[in-house]
Amino acid sequence: MKSIAVLLFAFLLGCVIAQAKKNTQPVNPNGSLVQVQIISRHCDRLPSASSKIPADPIDWQLVSGLALGDLTGLGQQQCRELGEHLRERYLSEDASSRISGITANYNASMFSFRSTNFDRALNSMQTIALGLFPDKTGDRATVNYLAKNDKGKKKWALPHGQQAVPIHTVADDYENLLLGFTYCNTVQKRYNTAFGTKALAYLNANRTFVNQLYTATGWTTGDLTISTLIDLLIVQKAHNMLNIKWVNDNWTQVLKMRDDVLSLLYSYDVMGKEGSSVLIQTLIENMNSLNKKYIHYSAHDSTLQALTGSLKLNQDSDYAFLGGQPNYGAHIVAELYQTAAGNKTVRFMHGNQFDSTSLTPLILKNLGCQTEYCPLETFTQLTSQYSTTTNWCVDCANKGKVVCAPYFLSVVTPCTTSTN
Known part of the structure; x- marks a missing residue:
């Protein structure tokens, strides 16, 4: 009897120690992780242009049954996997970097999802959410919120306990948050100048390779459409x-170019x-307000490139890879930490x-x-000095842009008229 008691005590002690180890998280001197904001590129898609490679033409709409630019089945698989990894990192109870106080299932007071108004970005966000909130996490009641058998844990609103989430977006012409560089005349002017000088100079310096690429593919429209070819x-x-x-033999060099x-x-x-500017200011506003714990933006390769450019990250030799096309x-994740005294670090x-x-x-x-x-x-302070502007519409010379119409209409001095 005594030996059984000893064994039972040893077993219980082992369980306690194991649980303690499981629950032990390294102490971060910067405090607890209280918020994450994620900006992700959509996953695998069809070409966005109707052009075909003359030497190897494919009618993508015909073979896929999808529209140009749409997220593919492969892309759906990829984005669901992304959601699973983010859940493992930030949401799960045993997550390595769990957000303080977050729920592992969807809660409208904690989560926010935003996408550009492109089908591939919206579809990417939908499938990321499937990874974030897998089957059997959709505990949403259907009728009586007080009945024990209808709180969603045994009776789900959707098959298999799936969780639908709201994804917010705006019309294309108003997308200054995630595509602000596209709708800023000042940036577009600098972009076109850089292409006409630096980019074309680079292509001319590598003319032999570029011409070999054109010959191999049968491409005849030249440097102005090389991005479409690639x-x-x-x-x-x-x-x-x-x-x-x-x-195929020169693929690494094609990607480097x-x-x-x-x-x-x-x-x-x-x-x-x-x-x-608008994106960075929004990130900061969210950090100050802490209204949400998990905010996810579904966007594009150029969104990430523009963000790292404005933050001067892709100028750093340690992060030279950020200058190229994101996979x-x-x-990019902005993690916000807060100490007990209220000090915040990002x-x-x-x-x-x-x-x-x-x-x-x-x-x-x-x-x-x-x-x-x-x-x-x-x-x-640093982003205010180097990465954002106090009046985006004015500094972008955007008087003719729809996205800035409310601003310019609000500053027009009204005229006083009289009739006889």
């Missing part, structure tokens, strides 16, 4: 449908204070693509913050 090649390569030997050109077009000199599902992290299980810390050295954890007050 996009077509990337899509066909991703789906094992690229049948041009020279391109693409990234070298993009790094010239999305530099700080081009993006400046206007390129991601499908690549994401840490930026980078996920290379949809299946990244670990994130790379990004130190804003060129912006002026020399530590991985940047005090929010310092970050706000």
